[in-house]
Amino acid sequence: MPLTFTLDPVVTPGFRDGILDLWTDVTNAGGAVGFVPPAGREDIRPALVRQLVSMAEERSRLLVGHDEEGDVAATAFLTFNTHPLMTHWIWLYTVMVHPRHQGRGYGRDLMAAVARAARTLDGVEAIRLACRGGLGLERFYASCGYKEVGRIPDAIRVAPGDDRDDVVMLLPLT
Template sequence: MALTFTLDPPLTPELHEGLLGLWADVTNAGGAVGFVPPVVPDDIRPMLIKTLHEVAEGRSRLLVGRDGSGAVAATAFLTHTTHRLMRHWIWVYTVMVHPSHQGKGYGRALMAATAASARELDGIEAIRLTCRGGMGIERFYESCGYKEVGRVPGAIRVAPGDDRDDITLLLPLR
């Protein structure tokens, strides 16, 4: 069953809890979404509150994919660049698909919905994203049309002695 995507859904308590559960489940399954497992929802809550505050203020946009039962199954955050010379592209970050839905094409659907949402934003010509090296995630993004445009070796310290590259990818929209 396909996901139903909504850009900027109402920030309800139900959505908040769905996002919190998704983020914790993705992290604990080994997803590279800003935390290192194991986590509990309370570990993530401060970052989610900060991120949703940015959405509420209009500095970021939230794309949510719901499964057939209405549960939050996938998300991506899109944020505008504040630098006046870089307002023609946006960042996409905290891209997540629930582990129970991986392998169903939901990640590809999420990235297509992200690109479609970005194309509707006035003046946006490209999407940039970063990912953690050492996991092969960049190959997935490349299969969605993104091109690697930069890499900072060892920029992400997952644990002492476990440094990963910070990989920047770009998807031109025009």
Template sequence: MALTFELDPALTNELRDGVVALWTDVSNAGGAVGFVPPVTAEDVRPGWLGHLTAIAEGRMRLLVGRDEAGAIAATAFLAFNTHRLMKHWIWLYTVMVHPGHQGKGYGRDLMAAAADAARGFEGIEAIRLTCRGGTGADRFYAACGYKEVGRVPGAIRVGDGDDRDDVIMLLPLS
């Protein structure tokens, strides 16, 4: 069964709890979404609050995918550039599919829904994202049409002696 996607859902306590739980589960399953496991909901909550602030200020939009039971199963955050010379593209942050739903094509569905949402934003011509090297995420994003446009070697330190590349990828929307 496919996910149902919603752009800009109501910012309820249920949404907060669902996104924080998803973020915690994805992180603890080894997902490269800003944390190194193990993490708790309390570890993740400041990330949610940072995104929530950007949403409230109109700098970010939230895309949520719900499974057939209505549970939050996937998210992506689309962030507008504030620099006057870069307003023609957006950032994609915190792309997540619940570990229990991986392997069902939901990641590709989420990426397609994010691109569709971005196409609806006036003046947006591309989506840019970064991902942690060594996780296979760059191969996934490439399979979704993104092209690697840069790489910063060793920019992400996930542990002592474990530095990963920061891979920069771009999806033109035209």
């Protein structure tokens, strides 16, 4: 059954906890979402609070996918660029699909929903994201229409002796 996507859902305590659980589960399954395993909910909570503050200040938007049981199964944060010469594109952060839902095409569905949502935003002509090299994420995003536009070698230190490229990708919307 496909996910149901909502842009700018009402953030209740239960919903917030659902995002926190998703972020924790994705991290601990090896997902490249800002942390390395093992990570607990309290390790991730400050990053979620920062995202929620950004939403409250209208600097970002949240796209969420719910599964057939109504649980948070996928998320992506669309963040506005505040530089006056770069407001025509947005950043995409914290793209996640719960590990129990992976392999069903939900990641591709999420990326399509992100593009649809971005097209509704005034003046937005492109989506830019950065991903951690070495995990095949570049191939996934390329299959969703994104092009690699930059790469900084060894910019992400996952652990001592384990440095990864920071890969920048872009999806034109026009």
